[in-house]
Amino acid sequence: MAVVRFAPSPTGLLHVGNIRAALFNWLFARRHGGKFILRLDDTDRARSKAEFEAAIECDLGWLGLGWDTKERQSDRLAHYDRARDALIASGRLYPCYETPEELEFKRRRLLAQGRPPVYDRAALRLDEAARRALEAEGRKPHWRFRLEATEVRWDDLVRGRQHVDEASQSDPVLVRADGSYLYSFTSVVDDIAFAITHVIRGEDHVTNTGAQIQMFEALGGPLPTFAHLPLLVDAAGGGLSKRMGSLSIADLRERGVEPLAISALLARLGTADPVEPVTSLEPLIASVDFARVGRAAARFSEEELAHLSARTLHAMPYATVRDRLPSDVTEPLWLAVRGNLSTLDDIALWKQVVSGPIAPVVEDGPFLAEAADKLPAEPWDDTTWKQWTSGLGRKGRALFHPLRLALTAQETGPEMAKLLPLIGRARAAARLRGQPA
Numbered sequence: 001m002a003v004v005r006f007a008p009s010p011t012g013l014l015h016v017g018n019i020r021a022a023l024f025n026w027l028f029a030r031r032h033g034g035k036f037i038l039r040l041d042d043t044d045r046a047r048s049k050a051e052f053e054a055a056i057e058c059d060l061g062w063l064g065l066g067w068d069t070k071e072r073q074s075d076r077l078a079h080y081d082r083a084r085d086a087l088i089a090s091g092r093l094y095p096c097y098e099t100p101e102e103l104e105f106k107r108r109r110l111l112a113q114g115r116p117p118v119y120d121r122a123a124l125r126l127d128e129a130a131r132r133a134l135e136a137e138g139r140k141p142h143w144r145f146r147l148e149a150t151e152v153r154w155d156d157l158v159r160g161r162q163h164v165d166e167a168s169q170s171d172p173v174l175v176r177a178d179g180s181y182l183y184s185f186t187s188v189v190d191d192i193a194f195a196i197t198h199v200i201r202g203e204d205h206v207t208n209t210g211a212q213i214q215m216f217e218a219l220g221g222p223l224p225t226f227a228h229l230p231l232l233v234d235a236a237g238g239g240l241s242k243r244m245g246s247l248s249i250a251d252l253r254e255r256g257v258e259p260l261a262i263s264a265l266l267a268r269l270g271t272a273d274p275v276e277p278v279t280s281l282e283p284l285i286a287s288v289d290f291a292r293v294g295r296a297a298a299r300f301s302e303e304e305l306a307h308l309s310a311r312t313l314h315a316m317p318y319a320t321v322r323d324r325l326p327s328d329v330t331e332p333l334w335l336a337v338r339g340n341l342s343t344l345d346d347i348a349l350w351k352q353v354v355s356g357p358i359a360p361v362v363e364d365g366p367f368l369a370e371a372a373d374k375l376p377a378e379p380w381d382d383t384t385w386k387q388w389t390s391g392l393g394r395k396g397r398a399l400f401h402p403l404r405l406a407l408t409a410q411e412t413g414p415e416m417a418k419l420l421p422l423i424g425r426a427r428a429a430a431r432l433r434g435q436p437a
């Protein structure tokens with residue numbers, strides 16, 4: 001069974017970049033009848049906030065990306081302690097005593113010599129007495145993972161064959177001097193504990209993957225399959241990170257963007273499949289396939305999202321949207337006007353147009369009065385408009401424009417044949433005579 005996790009750090013709001021990872025995890029789990037875990041990577045106590053955790057849950061819920069179970073890394077510290085001790089016992093985790101200034105000095109010296117700034121493992125050569133002497137000075141160790149100098153390979157579901165030469169990497173710090181853990185370590189411990197089968201995340205984690213694979217092996221865990229999604233870029237090809245503030249899910253929700261449009265765009269962007277509106281997440285589940293995700297950065301455009309959001313409304317069945325509409329918006333009204341909505345809030349205008357009162361715009365009084373006299377008797381249906389207007393002795397714009405302005409007070413809008421029966425005879429007659437109704 002596929003078991004996947006979305007692992008945000010609750011240190012900020014979710015934006016389109018990280019929700020893309022959430023979406024692919026969720027779609028993959030649903031497609032393969034698997035399990036989707038929400039894991040909050042909250043080991044950074046200073047920056048993790050309950051309000052961000054709540055916001056993450058709210059955003060996922062709004063998008064319809066429900067999770068099967070939720071885990072918090074801060075609840076699992078005992079597991080990390082045990083894994084740390086196992087790595088110390090097997091000689092893969094070693095204490096280091098350099099201060100940040102000392103490390104920075106070493107780094108600059110290597111760079112000045114034109115060499116890669118790889119940690120020199122000086123701490124690995126300290127003997128027991130030297131370590132004790134440093135600790136007597138009041139230094140507290142941070143702990144590094146001793147990498148094997150091998151080339152780590154994996155088959156990435158998106159990127160194909162990958163290899164990282166660990167001989168050219170610094171041994172990563174897994175435990176800080178204050179005893180707190182770094183994400184790259186706790187993530188591996190949890191991926192093993194929860195038997196994660198597929199790690200689906202952004203390609204900013206590719207460089208971590210080599211060291212993480214060695215950690216999986218050192219901890220005796222089975223290796224998951226990796227899928228690293230390309231980053232999102234803006235139309236000019238630049239990174240989105242600076243604008244992520246305005247691309248938070250909360251912000252898009254505030255602006256009336258449809259949740260299904262966000263998912264439809266993010267699931268298909270940069271893939272071989274067309275971006276098109278959907279009426280549920282089902283077609284996205286059915287088509288999720290890493291083999292169809294391109295390796296190039298995917299271009300994200302807010303205009304495309306807004307456009308897709310409108311098209312999502314235009315195709316939306318009444319049953320899907322009913323709970324979000326004012327109770328007096330009936331199915332015929334919805335079907336008549338949905339094609340003219342940019343955001344759902346626009347429904348208020350058309351509700352007002354059919355139920356009134358509106359102040360009609362009178363362009364040609366005598367013509368309108370005559371048209372009012374010729375209004376057929378009710379009951380009215382979709383054929384009434386044609387039947388009525390074909391007897392008014394005008395054609396084209398000269399016929400339709402004054403009628404639309406008087407009946408709706410709008411220059412453009414939904415098909416009048418659909419609106420007229422919803423407006424009703426009494427209201428239509430009053431408006432044609434220039435009376436607010």
Ligand code: GLU
Nearest residue numbers: 007008009041183187201
């Ligand atoms: N907390 C990590 C992040 O938000 C998770 C990365 C991963 O999925 O392994 O980037």
